[in-house]
Amino acid sequence: MTESRLSPRLAAIAPSATLKVDNKAKALKAAGRPVISYAAGEPDFATPDHVVEAALEAVKDPKNHKYTANVGLPELRDAIAAKTRRDSGLDVPASRVLVTNGGKQAVFEAINAVVGEGDDVLLPTPAWTTYPEVVKFAGGNTVEVFADASQGYKVTPEQLEAAFTANTRAIIFVSPSNPTGAVYTEEETRAIGEWIESKGIWVIADEIYQNLTYDGERAISIVEATPTLDNKTILVNGVAKSYAMTGWRLGWLVAPADIVAGAANLQSHLTSNVNNIAQRAALAALTGPSEPIEEFRLAFDRRRKLIVEELGKVQGVNVPTPKGAFYVYADVTGLLGREHGGKRIDTSLELADYILDEAEVAAVPGEAFGPSGYLRFSYALSDEQIVEGMRRLQQLFND
Missing domain, CATH: 3.40.640.10 (Type I PLP-dependent aspartate aminotransferase-like (Major domain))
Structure with a gap:
């Protein structure tokens, strides 16, 4: 194994898992794939x-x-x-x-x-x-x-x-x-x-x-x-x-x-x-005026309710309702330890890769934030994209 040319402190730092998933999704989009990404923690609104x-x-x-x-x-x-x-x-x-x-x-x-x-x-x-x-x-x-x-x-x-x-x-x-x-x-x-x-x-x-x-x-x-x-x-x-x-x-x-x-x-x-x-x-x-900021919050609230409802329709997924930020953190342990697409999937990292490859939906696996068994979905994207991405997951996993 080649010794790192970096200092020990820099060599020890892992890349951002959220940015890694988002970058992969963007690369697939650039290649013409219709990927819907729930990976980035970034509002889709223009600055006021x-x-x-x-x-x-x-x-x-x-x-x-x-x-x-x-x-x-x-x-x-x-x-x-x-x-x-x-x-x-x-x-x-x-x-x-x-x-x-x-x-x-x-x-x-x-x-x-x-x-x-x-x-x-x-x-x-x-x-x-x-x-x-x-x-x-x-x-x-x-x-x-x-x-x-x-x-x-x-x-x-x-x-x-x-x-x-x-x-x-x-x-x-x-x-x-x-x-x-x-x-x-x-x-x-x-x-x-x-x-x-x-x-x-x-x-x-x-x-x-x-x-x-x-x-x-x-x-x-x-x-x-x-x-x-x-x-x-x-x-x-x-x-x-x-x-x-x-x-x-x-x-x-x-x-x-x-x-x-x-x-x-x-x-x-x-x-x-x-x-x-x-x-x-x-x-x-x-x-300055607070009205645009409140409009953002209300839009996030609407999207929060929408994604919780739609993600809750995916068999094997447990979705606690979040009270803040713009993420849902889905418990996907019900989808693990099973075969999907002819391959056994045991971790949320494997599940995220499978979802991206088969449904062209990007989510961040729980391994990025702690134990395996979870997927993070950002709802900082349009209502239409939320519905379409959830429809793809429903098609992928529901009997």
């Missing part, structure tokens, strides 16, 4: 007009053609602090905000700010593919705590206690969840927050989907449910999902002052300041 207009104006202003503060534009940091007060219940000054190049950079910097060599990080799973890779890069160890469909994909303090060790340094808490769409109730969030506080560990709370909830649910921030955690909490967020701005690459973290200073120092060597045009656009998104 007032945000685009703000960016166009910003391009014309020469001050945006120069370097600006590494930590972010002052007015954008003010707007992020205001959003954090409003949506996360945490009253913070703008000095505790660091603007980043997308939510992924915020996750990278947050984990690297508090996790060191040999530290354990608790990760409730199913969970987004990037978290374990960043923990590994920081020198830490991911300790997965799994909750299945019978638990609504939500872990309990008892499960966290069983996974806790003397080396536990932090926990990553995500509500609403990618990939499951699970939303912890206020009581559940408080119980976990109180457990975290009793252990004195850090919590990195990814709130990127906090404004995408349904059925009257509200995503309660861990620091709103347990305010005394403020000094050991890093909030991660951004404009990508709720505002249909994935390509603008604008995120942020909110943290205690020393953590912001350390993360800003790291960012100064990584990328320096975030693109000024994107910052001006994000400012317009956070301070």
Whole structure:
């Protein structure tokens, strides 16, 4: 076997499983195959007009053609602090905000700010593919705590206690969840927050989907449910999902002052300041009219109900109804251990490949997020595509 020419840290990082599936689907589409992809976590809406207009104006202003503060534009940091007060219940000054190049950079910097060599990080799973890779890069160890469909994909303090060790340094808490769409109730969030506080560990709370909830649910921030955690909490967020701005690459973290200073120092060597045009656009998104954002949420809600109904018609599939984000996480164990198309399929990875080859439908297998036995379907695509893709699955698996 040829020795890797990469450094050990880079060689250890696995590629993003979600992007891998999406790239395969796009390649098949480019080859003329009528693939319907449920793989990407990306809204299909255009960015709101007032945000685009703000960016166009910003391009014309020469001050945006120069370097600006590494930590972010002052007015954008003010707007992020205001959003954090409003949506996360945490009253913070703008000095505790660091603007980043997308939510992924915020996750990278947050984990690297508090996790060191040999530290354990608790990760409730199913969970987004990037978290374990960043923990590994920081020198830490991911300790997965799994909750299945019978638990609504939500872990309990008892499960966290069983996974806790003397080396536990932090926990990553995500509500609403990618990939499951699970939303912890206020009581559940408080119980976990109180457990975290009793252990004195850090919590990195990814709130990127906090404004995408349904059925009257509200995503309660861990620091709103347990305010005394403020000094050991890093909030991660951004404009990508709720505002249909994935390509603008604008995120942020909110943290205690020393953590912001350390993360800003790291960012100064990584990328320096975030693109000024994107910052001006994000400012317009956070301070402008909310009607377009609510239209997106209502469309997602309609699609959520549609995909749950249609996917529920596929024999052997169990579909818990998600309360947030724009994913359904289907339990497909009823389809495994059986022959499909003359071949025995035992894992959701094999099942996803079979579905893509035979039905030209792309979904992300559970192995990307935790144990096998599940498929993630994004419903951030048109109603017509949702119905057609589900029809193909019904034809493929129903007697």
